[in-house]
Amino acid sequence: MSEQITGAQSLVTSLEAAGVTDIFGIPGGAILPAYDPLMDSTIRHILVRHEQGAGHAAQGYAAATGRVGVCMATSGPGATNLVTPIADAHMDSVPIVAVTGQVGASAIGTDAFQEADIRGITMPITKHNFLVTDPDEIPRRIAEAFHIASTGRPGPVLVDIAKSALQSMTTFAWPPELHLPGYRPVTRPHSKQIREAARLMLESRRPVLYVGGGAVRAAASKELRELAELTGMPVVTTLMARGAFPDSHPQHLGMPGMHGTVAAVAALQKSDLIISLGARFDDRVTGNLDSFAPGAKVIHADIDPAEIGKNRHADVPIVGDVREVLVDLLVALRSDAEQGRTGDYEGWVRFLEGVRDTYPLGYDKPDGSLAPQYVIERLGAIAGPDAIYTSGVGQHQMWAAHYVGYEQPRKWINSGGLGTMGFAVPAAMGAQVGCPGEVVWAIDGDGCFQMTNQELATCAINNIPIKVAVINNESLGMVRQWQTLFYNQRYSNTDLHSKRIPDFVKLADAYGCVGLACDSPDDVDATITKAMEINDVPVVVDFRVHRDAMVWPMVAAGTSNDEIKYARDLAPQFDEDDL
Numbered sequence: 001m002s003e004q005i006t007g008a009q010s011l012v013t014s015l016e017a018a019g020v021t022d023i024f025g026i027p028g029g030a031i032l033p034a035y036d037p038l039m040d041s042t043i044r045h046i047l048v049r050h051e052q053g054a055g056h057a058a059q060g061y062a063a064a065t066g067r068v069g070v071c072m073a074t075s076g077p078g079a080t081n082l083v084t085p086i087a088d089a090h091m092d093s094v095p096i097v098a099v100t101g102q103v104g105a106s107a108i109g110t111d112a113f114q115e116a117d118i119r120g121i122t123m124p125i126t127k128h129n130f131l132v133t134d135p136d137e138i139p140r141r142i143a144e145a146f147h148i149a150s151t152g153r154p155g156p157v158l159v160d161i162a163k164s165a166l167q168s169m170t171t172f173a174w175p176p177e178l179h180l181p182g183y184r185p186v187t188r189p190h191s192k193q194i195r196e197a198a199r200l201m202l203e204s205r206r207p208v209l210y211v212g213g214g215a216v217r218a219a220a221s222k223e224l225r226e227l228a229e230l231t232g233m234p235v236v237t238t239l240m241a242r243g244a245f246p247d248s249h250p251q252h253l254g255m256p257g258m259h260g261t262v263a264a265v266a267a268l269q270k271s272d273l274i275i276s277l278g279a280r281f282d283d284r285v286t287g288n289l290d291s292f293a294p295g296a297k298v299i300h301a302d303i304d305p306a307e308i309g310k311n312r313h314a315d316v317p318i319v320g321d322v323r324e325v326l327v328d329l330l331v332a333l334r335s336d337a338e339q340g341r342t343g344d345y346e347g348w349v350r351f352l353e354g355v356r357d358t359y360p361l362g363y364d365k366p367d368g369s370l371a372p373q374y375v376i377e378r379l380g381a382i383a384g385p386d387a388i389y390t391s392g393v394g395q396h397q398m399w400a401a402h403y404v405g406y407e408q409p410r411k412w413i414n415s416g417g418l419g420t421m422g423f424a425v426p427a428a429m430g431a432q433v434g435c436p437g438e439v440v441w442a443i444d445g446d447g448c449f450q451m452t453n454q455e456l457a458t459c460a461i462n463n464i465p466i467k468v469a470v471i472n473n474e475s476l477g478m479v480r481q482w483q484t485l486f487y488n489q490r491y492s493n494t495d496l497h498s499k500r501i502p503d504f505v506k507l508a509d510a511y512g513c514v515g516l517a518c519d520s521p522d523d524v525d526a527t528i529t530k531a532m533e534i535n536d537v538p539v540v541v542d543f544r545v546h547r548d549a550m551v552w553p554m555v556a557a558g559t560s561n562d563e564i565k566y567a568r569d570l571a572p573q574f575d576e577d578d579l
Helices: 007-017 032-038 051-065 083-092 118-125 135-150 163-167 191-203 221-231 262-269 322-338 346-358 372-383 395-403 424-434 446-452 455-461 477-486 504-510 521-533
Strands: 022-025 044-047 069-073 096-102 128-132 156-162 207-211 235-237 273-277 297-302 316-319 388-391 440-445 467-472 514-518 539-544
Touching: 007 032, 007 135, 007 163, 022 051, 022 424, 032 096, 032 163, 044 424, 051 069, 051 083, 051 096, 051 424, 051 446, 051 455, 083 096, 083 118, 083 156, 096 135, 096 163, 118 128, 118 156, 128 135, 135 156, 135 163, 156 163, 191 273, 191 297, 191 316, 191 322, 207 221, 207 262, 221 322, 235 262, 262 346, 273 322, 297 322, 372 395, 372 440, 372 467, 372 521, 388 395, 388 424, 395 440, 395 467, 395 477, 424 440, 424 446, 424 455, 424 467, 440 446, 446 467, 467 521, 504 514, 504 539, 514 521, 521 539
Parallel strands: 022 044, 022 069, 069 096, 096 156, 128 156, 207 235, 207 273, 273 297, 297 316, 388 440, 440 467, 467 539, 514 539
Antiparallel strands: none
């Protein structure tokens, strides 16, 4: 007869069996039974200061390592504090498992103390979720959660476990195989669609490889580079795909979209064929859908069939894992090349190179003050392409996407779809735990930083030596930019006064970190170098930057990508006779 153990012991043993080595969480009444056997486990539990930090840390861990991130919280407010990171992971296809405690089974539905229907609340923002009231079910549900989170289109799975199930006696039995009726993600693309895609690619004259975050999740960078170099096609990488294709590669035109490079936006708008690889035609990329890439046919490859044709009709829909799609496309195109059939894109490539040369990324250097773009540019140069960079959301996020050179996948971690302020610090913490020997920089805004900087305490106590660059412009910068452009410079509630309150250097010191400050271009390199030399405790650098710097290029929300502005009063002019 199998040994009798508690449901809580079964949960911890199940997490060990699933390969978990690190958990971010906070105990509380309903989940407390699980914290007792956790003391005897091989799993490292990191006590965060807010459950939202636990969720974003699990995301950073998953995004940096490719493994499933795990967070844990108690019932009620503990669980609802995980809602934002769960929604964020859902939008950006990040594999995390959230384990929450629930009130005892007999109390469910009675509005018991700290009760919330977290399964109902998270139904639209999880890939799947479970409520477990029978302790015998715990191993199977945990195994299923990790399988679902990490296969197909990755995403968050929630396992809500009643306190009564954690306290009851059971036996542990890890399931030898899983039976999930209706869950059969397709990874291999259909050969007929591959052949049709190859035919369109050879026929087109103005193709572009439009690469999304799915290429990073699918570990498809090697195959992507092979395809790009085989065909000579231009490549654009979305905000979620930065690093999937090297920035230094001559075929790379940068990031498309609302704040994309002029060349990347032009490549999509003027193309006759878009080969979409793990991208979802997000509104931030397309602008006004009716005027997006009007002359382009679309090959849309995605592991999630629900994304294909959702926003833009696909002439060739391909359901499959991006890496496997690329492998099959390479076989087809190499076969065509052996028979003398190759594409002719020379004029198109020359046109886009001209656009890139005419409209490079650039910024003004204000007299006597510090340009935020310069800070980020120097940070990227000094920390280099092997460092991991996380960011919050706003102007600093766009500058970090543009002015750091990304050469490898999983080095750029940000909140794309949900746009969650406060993401950078806890995500950096998770990335550092997952990649302990690597340099991890959180590039944050002064607004974002004040939402989750309590996790500096977690980092200091647990020897997680992240580095934080606070791009401090005393404002909710992106909102202020919109107020400048669209609200007659009426700055309603965007002034944070954060060059005075709080003093970020003293705050860092209070949290057991090293605090540095910099407000002069002459001191930027020395300050970053000093931060790079400190590797035993977290470092926070308060970069006091010019307040009115703006993110350019820009396509105003809801307008056509044809209306892109290169600077405030400058719209690009294309000589389409070159096409």
